[in-house]
Structures are given as structure tokens and as C-alpha cells.
Amino acid sequence: MSTFPCRPRSAFDVLMSNAYESRTRKRKAPVEISQTSNFTVKKSDSNPIGGAHVKNSQVKISPDESLVELKKKAANFDVKRAVYWGEGEKVPFMFVVKAFDALLKESGRIAITEIVCNMLRTVIETTPGDLLAVVCLLANRIASPHQGLELGLGDASIMEALAGACGADVNRIKKQYTDLGDLGLVAKASRSSQPLMHKPEALTVAKVFDTFQLIAKESGRDSQRKKKNHIKALLVAATDSEPQYLIRLLQTKLRIGLAERTLLTALGHAAVYSEKHSSPPGNVDNPLEEAAKIVKQVYSVIPVYDKMVPALLSGGVWNLPKTCRCSPGIPVVLMLAKAAKGVSKVLEKFQNMEFTCEYKYDGERAQIHFMENGSVEIYSRNAERNTGKFPDVVAAVTRLKKPCIKSFVLDCELVAYDREKQKILPFQVRTSCKLGFLLLTRARKNVVMNGIKVDVCIYAFDILYVNGQELLQERLDVRREHLYKSFREEQGFFQFATSITSNDPKEIEQFFDDAVNSSSEGLMMKTLKKAATYEPSKRSNNWLKLKKDYMDRYSDTISPDVWFEPTEVWEVKVADLTIHPVHRAAIGIVDPD
DNA sequence: GTGTGGTGCACC
DNA sequence: CTTCAGG
DNA sequence: CCTGAAGGTGCACCACAC
Numbered sequence: 178m179s180t181f182p183c184r185p186r187s188a189f190d191v192l193m194s195n196a197y198e199s200r201t202r203k204r205k206a207p208v209e210i211s212q213t214s215n216f217t218v219k220k221s222d223s224n225p226i227g228g229a230h231v232k233n234s235q236v237k238i239s240p241d242e243s244l245v246e247l248k249k250k251a252a253n254f255d256v257k258r259a260v261y262w263g264e265g266e267k268v269p270f271m272f273v274v275k276a277f278d279a280l281l282k283e284s285g286r287i288a289i290t291e292i293v294c295n296m297l298r299t300v301i302e303t304t305p306g307d308l309l310a311v312v313c314l315l316a317n318r319i320a321s322p323h324q325g326l327e328l329g330l331g332d333a334s335i336m337e338a339l340a341g342a343c344g345a346d347v348n349r350i351k352k353q354y355t356d357l358g359d360l361g362l363v364a365k366a367s368r369s370s371q372p373l374m375h376k377p378e379a380l381t382v383a384k385v386f387d388t389f390q391l392i393a394k395e396s397g398r399d400s401q402r403k404k405k406n407h408i409k410a411l412l413v414a415a416t417d418s419e420p421q422y423l424i425r426l427l428q429t430k431l432r433i434g435l436a437e438r439t440l441l442t443a444l445g446h447a448a449v450y451s452e453k454h455s456s457p458p459g460n461v462d463n464p465l466e467e468a469a470k471i472v473k474q475v476y477s478v479i480p481v482y483d484k485m486v487p488a489l490l491s492g493g494v495w496n497l498p499k500t501c502r503c504s505p506g507i508p509v510v511l512m513l514a515k516a517a518k519g520v521s522k523v524l525e526k527f528q529n530m531e532f533t534c535e536y537k538y539d540g541e542r543a544q545i546h547f548m549e550n551g552s553v554e555i556y557s558r559n560a561e562r563n564t565g566k567f568p569d570v571v572a573a574v575t576r577l578k579k580p581c582i583k584s585f586v587l588d589c590e591l592v593a594y595d596r597e598k599q600k601i602l603p604f605q606v607r608t609s610c611k612l613g614f615l616l617l618t619r620a621r622k623n624v625v626m627n628g629i630k631v632d633v634c635i636y637a638f639d640i641l642y643v644n645g646q647e648l649l650q651e652r653l654d655v656r657r658e659h660l661y662k663s664f665r666e667e668q669g670f671f672q673f674a675t676s677i678t679s680n681d682p683k684e685i686e687q688f689f690d691d692a693v694n695s696s697s698e699g700l701m702m703k704t705l706k707k708a709a710t711y712e713p714s715k716r717s718n719n720w721l722k723l724k725k726d727y728m729d730r731y732s733d734t735i736s737p738d739v740w741f742e743p744t745e746v747w748e749v750k751v752a753d754l755t756i757h758p759v760h761r762a763a764i765g766i767v768d769p770d
Numbered sequence: 771g772t773g774t775g776g777t778g779c780a781c782c
Numbered sequence: 783c784t785t786c787a788g789g
Numbered sequence: 790c791c792t793g794a795a796g797g798t799g800c801a802c803c804a805c806a807c
Binding site for chain 4: 397399402438621
């Protein structure tokens, strides 16, 4: 047990305080996510996860021997034979790099999951303070999307940094990249040209992760140069395969066959193996599966590692649904719909179930959060913070929520709207001969109300949270009642998605045509009662989408007489293009109608 | 300061 | 957003 | 079913030149 100058701070304390801070900061503002330095983890009995003490007297294990252990089946895996750093030391970057290499060569998901699970067990049981950084590297994320922290590096900048670090010409690097097809391999093959007085200290996961944070936070004058210098510093200290994965991480192209879902599964499994002080609820017969499910579920509601990882460490996996809860200000991962090819297919899938049909509006998906303190946040489909783009939407929800509504999370589509003609503007609008994207072209930041050229109407179709109450587990018909009674509609500002509840194919076909005629893409068909909860992050069968595109491309009446196999490409020089009003070749490609 | 080009990135 | 290939 | 890649447009941001 280590001593502390003042109150002992556990890894958890540190992580939590930073997690809170990062959540409350504004987009693009500096965010502290992991400060994993200068403290030793305090082990206490209140911490349900953890346990393996690493004795410095232990026989030295090499990274490669450690990897052999990591590849073992979870049941035969022994943390003590995988860990090769001492108590109080940080997880070496080499530890994850070796695992990356192993994962790269492995294609089976079961095996991938086991390797990751073993890695995570090792970290949890020896160096829990580094768990967040390890998880973030495995996920290849430096922050959650809504925190707005990005590296701001593309291949071009990375290649410049690489060239600088190994004293090579950028063009040579570019050429090598083209030849090898992997910038990581180029980095691995390039020897640093920098004469070094001392062998630099081995990279740690924490060091790499913290440097990534620094890179992301650099902005303004000379920021590009500073970013490159950070990269160079890492490359200089990197050995073996480390440069390869540093570069791939910076490119966000890890390509090791480990996607986030698999990582979450492994995290759930690892938590079960490392759980020391609490056991699964009695009714669980497959704890591994159950834990994986919990982690995935919780992460889809709170997709923020710096909230989930500390909660997992402190309260254990079985308490995670209680310790890590949905709240306005943190975007819930959206529920997605599966594509259906025709009304008959939908009826097939929904037989014996009540369902509803809604217009599928053609705009931008948005999740609007209203906090108790009256502030509003708008998140995009990918949980990017969009608030600065839609001050008009912020004003509209604030004005049109019922006075008794103090907080909510709303799922909706933001649609370009012509308030004079009182109709939806098509998502794609013709400007001369080019297709313009009305909403896409709106400025993304600091939009002021007066400057808005294209108005937006909110089409609300779901509510996930209202007045402190989580509605995700409620049926759609119940959620919709909450939605209807929480807002006041106003033409062109805030409307509920047009819907019918019917299982008559004729009626649905008609409704589909109405939708398309009023500039919608088609229909969304959703179960109302049975299998009708909101399933965050799932492309669920509860929601089906029916679009013209999915049905067959041309009408029977004016179908082309002859189709040609494309065999040649002609380049035609023209002054202008006009869409033909009658002939329908390339319909939906050149013009929607 | 202002304009331009390169780069990164998010949207459908 | 879509599509597709490969496992 | 999962993973990874690709496709095309326009805003934001930075570097650089004037």
C-alpha cells in the first residue's frame, strides 16, 4: 500500500472528476479525460474489481511471452503470467501493440474477443488507473463524439510528421504509402534519423493517450506544427511495431478487426472474470453473456467511456445499469431502422403485431436535449454536437414545450421548410444545374438567427426521456402519448410526424404515396406495443423503413425499351444539362422525380 | 487585416 | 446515408 | 451477422502570401 501526501485519491476519484469536467465543457474547449500520471492505485475492499498484485520479485516475463499467455483461452489465462510491469508502473504501450499484432493476424471473433478480454483483465487487476486509456486505444477514440475533441490530423499531416521524424522526404513517404498501402508499415520500416543521446523511455499507454489529447487540443497559430512535434516525439520513442500502430491510431484506421461491439463484449467478459466482491444475480445462467449484454446496453445509452469505465471499476458490472444512467446532456445512441422492400414484406414481418406508419422525413436526424437549467443541446445522427448550427431549433423547442416540461430527450428529423408556401423543401434542391443540399450547406457553427436563409421545421417522432423519467423501456404507444402531451405543435416550427395506424395494404400504399408527394423519402413502420421499446444503437426490426429507392428503380409505363451493358466510357463536353421531363433513364440519380 | 489553397471532416 | 466484399 | 471500405459535397480551420 502506498502513502499519500494528503487524502488518498483513487484512480476512480481522478477519473470521475475528469469525466465530470469533460462533460460540462463546451465543444472544442480543452477537455481533460485522462490524467493517469503521478498516482498509485489505492486498493480497497470497497472496490469490487481488481486483485492481482504484481510482485517486483517475480520472474521477468518478456512482451512476447506475455502475448503467448494472452492468446490462451480465458479459462486457462493467468494474469500473473501476462503482466510484466511492476506494481505502481504504468501499462507499457508495447503491451497493447503486441496484442494489436496478434489481433491483426486473427480473424475469428471468438479468438479476438478472448485476447481483448485477457488484456483487459490484466489491466483491471494490476493497473486499473490505465483501464480508460487502454479501452480508448482499443476503441481508437480520444473522446466521445459529443465532446467534440478531434485529432485534426489527416494522412497529409501525418505523412509530414513521419517524414520529419525519420528525416525523409514527404514525397518518398507518399510513394511508399502508395506502394505498401499502409502508412503504419511505412512508419515501421522507416528508421528514425534523429541521433539520440539517450535511449528514450519506453512508451506507456498513458503517455500515448495523453499525447493524443494534447494533439487534439492544439489549435490556432502554429497548431499544425505543434501537432506534428507531438507525433515526432512519440515516433522517436517508439520501437518494434509501435510506430506502425501509433500511425494507424492517428489515422483512425486501426484495421485489426476489432470493432466497438466486440470491445464491449470483451469488457463485459473481463469484468466477470475480474469481479472479486460481487457475484451475478441468481437468475443469470450465463454470466459472461449477460455481462456483455449489460455493457453493450449501458454503452448504447451512455456512450462515454470516461463515465462507464469508472462506474465499472467502482461498482462492478452487475451494478452498471444503476451506476451509469441516461441523462439529458449525454446523447443516447440512436435507434436505426432496417430497410424493407415493400409493404407486403412489412406486413409479413409485423404479422400479429400492432404497428404504425410515419412519414420518413428527408432532413437531418437530431436528438434534442433539454436540461433542467433550461439549456438545450442538439446532437446529430453520429452524436456530434450540432447546437451551434440550429439556434432556431433551440428557440423553437424552448417556446413550444409545455410549461410543465422541465427536461426531455427528443428524437426527431430537422427538415428544410418554406414557411410562406407552408411546405417542406426537398432535401436536395436544384441550384442551376447542381444539386444543392439545403441543410447541409447551412453554416455549422455560431449560426445567428437573423442570418438564417433556410428555415427548419422539427418533425418529432419519439421521446426518450421526460421530466427525469427514462422512457427507453416504454412501448412506442406510451412514449408517443408522452410526446404528444409534452409539446404544442406549430406549423413550420414544430410538428409531430404524420402517422397512421393501419394494417390495410391499400391504405398504407396510399399513405406511402402521400408521403412521397409531400417531399418525404417514404415511410417508417414501427411496432406499437409488442417488441416496441426504444433500442438504442440497434438497427432494430422494431423499425422498418420503406423508401422508393428500395422498391424497383422505373415505372412500368415509360420503362426503357432496351438496356445496354455499359462497355465504354464517353466524356462529353457540354455547356449545360437539362433534366428530361418525360424520359426516365437515371431517375432518382440525376433527379428524384 | 484579407484572400486563397490545402486539409479534415460530417452529412446524406 | 448507401453499397459491397469477405469472413 | 460483423467489419471495413468507398462514394461526393461544402463548411471550418490553418498556413501562407500579399
